[in-house]
Amino acid sequence: MAFNYGQFVSGGVGKQLATTLGLPRPARLRRHRLGASLVPGEVLVAGHGDAPVADRVRHLLAEAGVQVASQPSTSVAAVVLDLTAIDTPADLETLRGVVGPALKTLAPTGRIIVVGRPPESATSVPQAAARRAVEGIVRSIGKEMRGGGTANTILVAEGADAGVDATVRFLLSGRSAYVSAQVFHVAQPVADIVAPADWDQPLAGKVAVVSGAARGIGAAIAETLARDGATIVAVDVPAAGGPLAEVANRLGGSALQVDVTAPDAGAKIVEHATARHGGFDIVVHNAGITRDKLLANTEADRWDSVLQVNLLSILRMNEALIPAIKDGGHIVNVSSIAGIAGNRGQTNYAASKAGVIGMTQSLAAEQAVRDKGITVNAVAPGFIETEMTAKVPFATREIGRLTNSLQQGGLPVDVAETIGYFAWDANRAVTGNVVRVCGQMLLGA
């Protein structure tokens, strides 16, 4: 078994050594468990001025059976701060006054959620400055937090407050364990927001197509969406048929062997999902490959194969999938930290994954897509513990694990949980977003 620093320092000699030398000791993250309460403690809710979102959040918490606190204490597990009404940088004092003291006593795996408005829609220069400052503050809080805590920003467009609930729920819950220092953009919903009858089954009755589902992150996505109630169409290349069948059978879904780069891949998926499951509500474009080499040494076929599988296939398949997906459906693309920060020896991969971001944002804005009520979002995983990263050389692997605010690698399920959140019908006000699942990795921040 490969050496794992995080496990080594979690107990015994390793723990003593790390404590003595002041080495980082990654905390155990709080992950979603069926039937677990939304937050393991009280939530401190505060705001600046009339704070309209704070009221919504209090209501949401009451509904979820979570106690609202007005003072910092050790029983507080999360802070939600509504700064939607700030006008000048001087108003940021509210944040310092509330979050500063709260951080001293915040329970492990705590959550700081700051809700603001987009700087772009500010009505004055001081207001824009104040609004933009929020992101910088929250990113810094993420780096300051310990014990597996996270800090995130939600920017809500004027008049779109009703769409904020899904994101607040996601960030408070264990589903967002490895998501930190991200900015979520909430806008006018593209279709009616529909809360699930049971928040443990937010995808009940939905059909989800997951590409690259035979192994690794794709298998975790299929598993997580199935856990949340979705019927899975597991897609992978014929050569991965054995493990693909295993995933499909374990989840009670169906397997479709198709190479995503085939010209008729989209049509085949539509045909299968329609004939077998009466259509589909969710598409997760996860299939991807790497063919690493320095650009100086990259031949045309190495370049082309990565772009074909990771980007061009999605563009081609979407031509068939978008007209066929049910109205109000959700498309989620898998990008990568390499597409944001770049990576030595991964020019082709970075091209494809950055391209995925461009595609996501542009598609989300397309009128035909919005008219169908479809959301289009992307996740960008950081260092995730998979069979693939287990083969990375020791030093590189440990650097990947430790160079983030949570001081550990994420798990495939962490990526899957964010994808699941993008696929909620309760989450139709978030589209065109790219969320990194990276524990606030230092790269590309």
Place this chain on the structure above:
Amino acid sequence: MTPASPRRAAILGGNRIPFARQFGPYANASNQDMFTAALEGLVARTGIAGERLGEVVGGAVIKHSRDFNLTREAVLGSSLDPHTSAYDVQQACGTGLENAILVSNKIKLGQIESGIAGGVDTASDAPIMVSEKLRRKLLKINRGKTTLDMAKAALAIRPGDIGIATPANTEPRTGLSMGEHMAITAKKWGITREAQDELAAASHQNLAAAYDRGFFDDLMTSYLGLARDQNLRADSTVEKLGRLKPVFGKGEGATMTAGNSTPLSDGASAVLLSSEEWAAEHNLPVQAFFVDGEAAAVDYVHGDEGLLMAPAYAVPRLLARQGLSLQDFDYYEIHEAFASTVLSTLKAWEDEDFCRDRLGLEKPLGSIDRSKLNVNGSSLAAGHPFAATGGRIVASLAKMLHEKGAGSRGLISICAAGGQGVVAILEGA
């Protein structure tokens, strides 16, 4: 007369693992492992995990004694509802197709709503038997009540008793291998080396083309690192095959080589059949209907007929019952045990004397359009794990007929050891 069938048996899909050559990637896989893998791929493709089916019928030609309940054990190891009953059938290379006949008959009779028919064989993980003399002496030791009895019995073992036997491709009643039998038939029908090599090359080329156009994407599930039939040689040509030395038959007239005979192989296949109602309830499109099947046997022991010629008798009986002629088909799937088997069978159907004297027909069945024969390759290219061949052919043909359209027809012909043959007709849906 044909009794009116109360309802039809639908073929919904099939699956197999790629076939491997003997001692290849599946050298350490058991029949149970392989058949479970074939079932799992089929369950995943059709999305029926947790479903209780009417039955699963499988079997293998070469079995370990511990595999007495092979198919049931595979079902228990699969994602199907463990309340699904299962049994084994063995009719040599006809096993897989015979199983499809059994399942379809039960569906037509209303005894079951759904079922899987399949088969598996390994030429690698074969049982080993001790010599017959040694086996009897060992049993005697085992029967001994006292140590003295056992010691006495043990002393009776002679060095000459020690020896092991592996299953052989030999007919017990003639001592001839299947290839040697076929060589006699090939010679009798005057099947040329060139014609055999042409058929073999076409088999490889057709199978390769089928893979290239993704035909097998929904007919196969990769297994132990193999995603295509290991025996397939896409670049096979008549010239290359022509350079091989004959291995069966003797002297100048010997025409049968390793290239125009199927290799020993490992693999498994399974086909899902059901009533039309069950298919509709499960949102599974019907690919084809299993119309009818027939089995025949010939007396090869006394030299009356060639060992692998039984399908030549089964097909005309089936055609007569269905009121069809040999030319009424869009596709012909004639199992390529040897290239010469296919060619001898076709020649017999064209032969006036054979059709009159042996089949009792007024005129020959006639020729078939060779462009409709084994169009996606057959056993010469894919390999032939005995009991798995029937499922391979039924699943492929059902898909071909579905693509061709409703009402299209396909004929399956499979020869088997013991002078047997199993044949069937499918109709596209």
